[in-house]
Amino acid sequence: MLNRKRFLQIASLTGVSSVFFNSLNGQKIKPMLNNPVVISTWDQGIAANKGAWEVLKNGGSALDAVEKGVMVTESEPNCCVGLQANPDRDGFVTLDASIMDHQYNCGSVGFLERIKHPISVARRVMEKTPHVMLVGQGAQQFAVAEGFPLEPEVLSGEARKAYDDWLKNSHYEPQINRENIQNKGHGPFAPAKYDDGSWNHDTIGMLAMDVKGNLSGSCTTSGMGFKIRGRLGDSPIIGAGLYVDNEVGACVATGQGEDIIRVAGSHSVVEMMRQGHNPETACRKIIERIVKIKGADAKKIQVAFIAINKQGVIGTFAIHKGFSYALKNKATEKLVNAKSIFR
Ligand code: ASP
Numbered sequence: 001m002l003n004r005k006r007f008l009q010i011a012s013l014t015g016v017s018s019v020f021f022n023s024l025n026g027q028k029i030k031p032m033l034n035n036p037v038v039i040s041t042w043d044q045g046i047a048a049n050k051g052a053w054e055v056l057k058n059g060g061s062a063l064d065a066v067e068k069g070v071m072v073t074e075s076e077p078n079c080c081v082g083l084q085a086n087p088d089r090d091g092f093v094t095l096d097a098s099i100m101d102h103q104y105n106c107g108s109v110g111f112l113e114r115i116k117h118p119i120s121v122a123r124r125v126m127e128k129t130p131h132v133m134l135v136g137q138g139a140q141q142f143a144v145a146e147g148f149p150l151e152p153e154v155l156s157g158e159a160r161k162a163y164d165d166w167l168k169n170s171h172y173e174p175q176i177n178r179e180n181i182q183n184k185g186h187g188p189f190a191p192a193k194y195d196d197g198s199w200n201h202d203t204i205g206m207l208a209m210d211v212k213g214n215l216s217g218s219c220t221t222s223g224m225g226f227k228i229r230g231r232l233g234d235s236p237i238i239g240a241g242l243y244v245d246n247e248v249g250a251c252v253a254t255g256q257g258e259d260i261i262r263v264a265g266s267h268s269v270v271e272m273m274r275q276g277h278n279p280e281t282a283c284r285k286i287i288e289r290i291v292k293i294k295g296a297d298a299k300k301i302q303v304a305f306i307a308i309n310k311q312g313v314i315g316t317f318a319i320h321k322g323f324s325y326a327l328k329n330k331a332t333e334k335l336v337n338a339k340s341i342f343r
């Protein structure tokens with residue numbers, strides 16, 4: 001019979017132990033098994049989690065779950081995700097998405113037009129090409145070649161109205177830390193925040209752990225409403241909008257993409273977890289870093305992270321209050337408010 005000592009000897013020779021334990025800050029930790037969970041950003045996450053749960057509850061993979069989950073949001077009327085979202089300043093909806101599995105495989109699309117499910121194109125990039133990222137016309141061409149239908153180029157009713165309203169009142173507003181830059185020739189910018197206090201951007205970001213304890217993540221957005229044509233945010237950039245390290249944990253971001261990119265946000269949060277911080281502290285530390293970099297301008301932007309570690313512990317932190325994430329597991333389905341720097 002294989003006793004414990006003998007098992008550990010064999011395991012250390014063969015590397016078998018890594019099937020059971022993962023390293024965190026030099027310590028061995030046990031992944032959470034048979035207790036799938038999904039989390040995702042904002043209120044829309046409740047519906048998206050239901051889509052993911054259909055996969056997870058039947059023992060499906062975290063990767064399938066995070067694709068199916070955010071497809072729900074991509075199909076719904078939404079200011080900031082999918083083809084019904086607000087357009088760029090030239091009146092075109094352009095979409096960004098990324099996906100990452102438990103083996104460092106990742107794929108993304110940016111500036112993708114007229115395709116209903118950018119997350120599925122991102123997955124095809126990951127699985128069917130030697131590349132990580134496709135953008136613009138090339139991404140669209142790839143999607144069509146893969147059988148994705150080209151949707152009509154029309155704005156949804158809500159988006160048309162929002163765009164017409166924006167065109168009426170559009171004014172130049174130097175965004176975030178850019179007072180000294182003259183955007184000659186670019187015309188007006190959209191404000192980062194509307195008069196009613198809501199932000200002009202949102203993203204569905206989702207992280208899941210499956211019955212095997214494997215992690216995956218996804219992220220899909222139309223980016224910032226009325227953005228300069230061609231602008232990419234953090235969401236399609238692996239390490240900024242999304243990062244998954246199955247040995248440690250995973251993180252996904254929402255908010256002002258430019259400031260998330262600056263600190264390689266999601267990757268930085270995962271590295272904090274690798275150093276031994278719990279997910280909430282890891283998120284808080286990177287939010288604090290952004291706030292420090294921005295100085296007084298931090299008040300003008302929103303950024304939030306959600307993270308999960310290999311043991312299934314979940315954490316979040318935001319710059320401003322008002323951010324919440326949706327959680328679903330066997331026991332519960334709820335929205336959780338994030339702690340924030342400014343209350
Ligand atoms: N992070 C997205 C972007 O900058 C927008 C958001 O999540 O609010 O494109």
